[in-house]
Amino acid sequence: MLNVRSVTKKFGGLVALNKVHFQVEKGEIRGLIGPNGSGKTTLFNVITGYERATAGTISFNGRDIARLSPHNVAKGGIARTFQHIELFKGITVLDNVLTAAQCRSKARLAGVIFGLPSVQREDARFRALALEQLECVGIDRYKDELAQSLPYALQRRVEIARALATRPALLLLDEPAAGMNPSEKQELIKLVKHINTLGITIVIIEHDMRVVSGVVHRTTVLDSGMKICEGTPAEVQHDSGVIEAYLGKGEEQKPMLAAPSRVTVTEAGAGVDAGRRAPSETRKPVLVLDQVNVSYGNVRVLKDISLSLQEGELVALIGANGAGKTTLMRTICGMLAPSSGKITYLGEDITGLRSDRIVAKGLIYVPEGRGIFPALTVLENLQMGAFLRRNRVEVQEDLDKVFETFPQLKERIHQPGGSLSGGEQQMLAIGRAVMGRPKVLLLDEPSMGLSPILVSEVLNTVKNLHARGHTVLLVEQNAKAALNVAERGCVLEVGQLVLEGKADSLLGDPMVKAAYLGG
Amino acid sequence: MNLRPDGPIFTHYLAYVLLGGVMAIPLFVQDPYYSHILILSGIYIILALGQNIVTGYCGQLHLGMAGFYAIGSYTSAILTTRFSVSFWLALPVAALAAAAAGVFVCVPALKVRGAIYLVLVTFSFAGIIQVILNQWVSLTKGPMGIVGIPAPAIGGFTIATLTQWFYLTYALVLLVTFLTIRLVYSRIGRSFVALRESETSAQSIGINPAFYKGLAFVISSALAGVAGSIYAHYMTTISPDVYGFNLSVLVLMMIIIGGIASIPGSILGGVALAIVPELLRALGDFQMVAYGLGILLACVFLPRGLLTLGVNAIQFFATRLQQN
Numbered sequence: 110m111l112n113v114r115s116v117t118k119k120f121g122g123l124v125a126l127n128k129v130h131f132q133v134e135k136g137e138i139r140g141l142i143g144p145n146g147s148g149k150t151t152l153f154n155v156i157t158g159y160e161r162a163t164a165g166t167i168s169f170n171g172r173d174i175a176r177l178s179p180h181n182v183a184k185g186g187i188a189r190t191f192q193h194i195e196l197f198k199g200i201t202v203l204d205n206v207l208t209a210a211q212c213r214s215k216a217r218l219a220g221v222i223f224g225l226p227s228v229q230r231e232d233a234r235f236r237a238l239a240l241e242q243l244e245c246v247g248i249d250r251y252k253d254e255l256a257q258s259l260p261y262a263l264q265r266r267v268e269i270a271r272a273l274a275t276r277p278a279l280l281l282l283d284e285p286a287a288g289m290n291p292s293e294k295q296e297l298i299k300l301v302k303h304i305n306t307l308g309i310t311i312v313i314i315e316h317d318m319r320v321v322s323g324v325v326h327r328t329t330v331l332d333s334g335m336k337i338c339e340g341t342p343a344e345v346q347h348d349s350g351v352i353e354a355y356l357g358k359g360e361e362q363k364p365m366l367a368a369p370s371r372v373t374v375t376e377a378g379a380g381v382d383a384g385r386r387a388p389s390e391t392r393k394p395v396l397v398l399d400q401v402n403v404s405y406g407n408v409r410v411l412k413d414i415s416l417s418l419q420e421g422e423l424v425a426l427i428g429a430n431g432a433g434k435t436t437l438m439r440t441i442c443g444m445l446a447p448s449s450g451k452i453t454y455l456g457e458d459i460t461g462l463r464s465d466r467i468v469a470k471g472l473i474y475v476p477e478g479r480g481i482f483p484a485l486t487v488l489e490n491l492q493m494g495a496f497l498r499r500n501r502v503e504v505q506e507d508l509d510k511v512f513e514t515f516p517q518l519k520e521r522i523h524q525p526g527g528s529l530s531g532g533e534q535q536m537l538a539i540g541r542a543v544m545g546r547p548k549v550l551l552l553d554e555p556s557m558g559l560s561p562i563l564v565s566e567v568l569n570t571v572k573n574l575h576a577r578g579h580t581v582l583l584v585e586q587n588a589k590a591a592l593n594v595a596e597r598g599c600v601l602e603v604g605q606l607v608l609e610g611k612a613d614s615l616l617g618d619p620m621v622k623a624a625y626l627g628g
Numbered sequence: 629m630n631l632r633p634d635g636p637i638f639t640h641y642l643a644y645v646l647l648g649g650v651m652a653i654p655l656f657v658q659d660p661y662y663s664h665i666l667i668l669s670g671i672y673i674i675l676a677l678g679q680n681i682v683t684g685y686c687g688q689l690h691l692g693m694a695g696f697y698a699i700g701s702y703t704s705a706i707l708t709t710r711f712s713v714s715f716w717l718a719l720p721v722a723a724l725a726a727a728a729a730g731v732f733v734c735v736p737a738l739k740v741r742g743a744i745y746l747v748l749v750t751f752s753f754a755g756i757i758q759v760i761l762n763q764w765v766s767l768t769k770g771p772m773g774i775v776g777i778p779a780p781a782i783g784g785f786t787i788a789t790l791t792q793w794f795y796l797t798y799a800l801v802l803l804v805t806f807l808t809i810r811l812v813y814s815r816i817g818r819s820f821v822a823l824r825e826s827e828t829s830a831q832s833i834g835i836n837p838a839f840y841k842g843l844a845f846v847i848s849s850a851l852a853g854v855a856g857s858i859y860a861h862y863m864t865t866i867s868p869d870v871y872g873f874n875l876s877v878l879v880l881m882m883i884i885i886g887g888i889a890s891i892p893g894s895i896l897g898g899v900a901l902a903i904v905p906e907l908l909r910a911l912g913d914f915q916m917v918a919y920g921l922g923i924l925l926a927c928v929f930l931p932r933g934l935l936t937l938g939v940n941a942i943q944f945f946a947t948r949l950q951q952n
Binding site: 157158159178179180181183184188189191195196197198199200204207208209211212213214216218221222223224228232235271272274275 | 807810811814815816818819821822825826828829830831832833834835836837843
């Protein structure tokens with residue numbers, strides 16, 4: 110059905126795809142995996158016309174599509190979603206999907222303006238088609254919400270519904286499960302299988318091997334722009350090249366786990382165990398939330414949240430998408446104002462304080478999706494993190510420390526931030542936060558969109574930071590990995606803290622296991 | 629109830645309610661000065677609707693409406709004074725001429741991606757048009773302007789009084805409003821919005837960015853042409869100084885003050901920017917200072933334009949009603 114032959118894509122001197130052959134048969138679900146920066150998304154972009162291949166041919170159902178513009182590729186029957194969600198944010202969910210449903214409309218300007226009956230009939234058909242897609246992905250009850258107001262996992266579904274509304278023969282999904290917790294991922298697997306039964310061929314880029322094995326028939330592995338392996342998920346997972354490049358060493362027995370239990374404590378992390386052993390009562394609380402409520406309009410997003418963070422503690426905050434984790438983070442750091450309740454930081458009431466003032470006090474938030482400055486170099490990004498500091502000698506010391514913690518960043522010191530791979534960008538985001546000399550770090554999903562190797566690397570970093578005495582509040586979809594590095598865990602459900610306890614005990618809790626650890 | 633300011637309820641009903649309100653004014657006040665201001669408001673509403681299609685809905689920053697407005701005025705004026713063409717033929721030809729100029733401008737302008745280029749191209753285009761109006765004396769009579777532009781006639785009846793002009797203008801405003809609402813709630817309008825919200829995704833669902841951006845641009849040019857034609861016949865005299873950069877900025881301000889991507893907002897903005905400078909006339913030398921300050925305050929406190937006030941008021945009463 111799709112036949113990519115010997116496609117090469119160069120960006121200046123960088124070879125993003127190197128003579129890649131990629132054939133997809135009608136009706137199959139194909140996985141596409143590989144480390145961050147291996148060229149997976151570039152392959153999607155070349156197929157859908159967003160990038161033009163430097164060399165090679167691409168045909169779809171026997172038709173050459175290598176030179177088509179993206180909108181003509183879409184009309185030709187290939188739909189796609191995007192790694193970083195690209196919704197029409199300011200309009201309703203239904204309108205998002207409706208706009209896609211009219212993909213092959215025959216109506217012309219005059220017909221539209223004069224409201225010809227044929228145009229009205231067509232419109233009614235599009236509306237029905239759009240609603241059908243919303244039902245198919247299970248979000249029809251949100252149809253009148255603004256797309257931007259939905260939580261992350263649901264936005265992903267809107268994107269899938271929108272792609273389906275163009276009635277594609279081939280659907281390309283770019284990391285649809287990123288930012289989802291295990292139970293949401295299970296739902297997604299079901300959805301992908303369901304879409305496949307409708308006769309739609311699917312290619313899916315995914316990092317989570319559990320999702321990949323759960324859904325795909327065959328998997329293609331890319332590394333540095335080259336196809337290194339192709340086969341069933343089981344074959345691929347035992348391929349030594351794949352393990353080396355992607356899954357990480359020592360992963361072959363249980364490749365589906367992100368290996369948090371194997372996170373090794375580096376020498377800098379030697380203090381962790383001491384920290385863990387210290388009874389938390391003897392430490393003084395740095396951040397205390399007392400009955401905090403937050404509302405968006407009439408909707409109460411956080412209900413009576415009371416939480417306290419002790420000095421030097423690493424607390425993991427877990428919960429489904431839309432539970433309010435990011436809202437909680439944003440409230441703590443002053444980007445949202447609570448409607449009632451009190452937030453105390455180092456004994457001082459910071460409720461309602463402006464976010465830059467809060468940052469100046471050493472409480473620093475690293476948002477999900479990293480938020481680095483793509484056009485600035487690594488060094489400049491890090492220097493921006495020290496924006497509020499005046500003591501140059503200290504800043505230089507901290508810079509050296511960051512480079513010591515992240516040697517990869519030092520190698521790329523003069524590269525623009527946007528050219529780094531996903532994992533490196535995440536390290537840069539954390540490094541930049543550290544440059545602000547934080548007393549408390551709020552990390553929002555640092556492992557999102559990263560390959561298994563990088564997930565353990567980033568969580569290792571978090572552990573190191575903790576070992577150096579930073580107090581960390583960590584939000585993670587990868588609950589198991591997060592609880593493995595944390596001392597304490599909190600579970601947030603529909604805006605309420607429903608469970609709190611030692612990380613180990615949460616890991617053993619049957620409720621947590623079922624909901625967040627994937628059974 | 630979906631009371632979103634860009635939702636259909638607001639667009640359909642509020643737009644007609646507002647227009648109805650404006651059209652009822654002459655029943656109560658018959659001052660020729662007020663009639664004049666309201667006729668000007670009607671012309672501004674058409675300009676604001678055009679600007680909103682390209683800027684509000686399609687997200688393209690267009691800073692040269694005055695150029696297309698001028699083409700509409702001059703086409704209509706020249707056709708009727710030199711060739712004795714009827715207003716009813718001159719009006720659509722003026723719209724077509726402005727639309728053709730729109731095609732001419734947007735084909736190269738939209739090839740480059742990035743808002744700043746379109747601003748520069750439209751701005752320069754309007755500047756060139758004004759130079760042509762001044763210099764091509766044999767066609768435009770240069771700085772002297774064209775005088776004696778005839779009033780429209782329907783059958784044997786000539787539009788002569790201000791009240792008649794008022795109703796003719798608002799009949800056209802109603803028609804344009806009706807067609808604009810049709811357009812923005814159609815598949816074409818949705819394509820415009822999609823391009824504004826994310827060009828990348830719009831392409832992924834089969835929307836050709838160059839075509840639809842161009843279409844929005846050309847439609848807005850045609851509306852400017854219609855407004856220009858009405859203006860020329862109403863004033864009976866036109867000269868190049870009216871069609872300067874200030875006018876382009878004024879039209880852009882109308883949608884910012886009234887409400888971006890909103891039909892009722894265009895109406896509010898058109899009326900407000902015709903009336904407010906007049907109200908401020910009493911301030912004498914401080915007129916422009918107060919005007920500028922007012923616009924600044926409106927931008928800060930009314931992020932969605934004057935429409936914000938209406939939305940807040942209606943939502944307030946709607947919640948009250950639901951509680952009772």
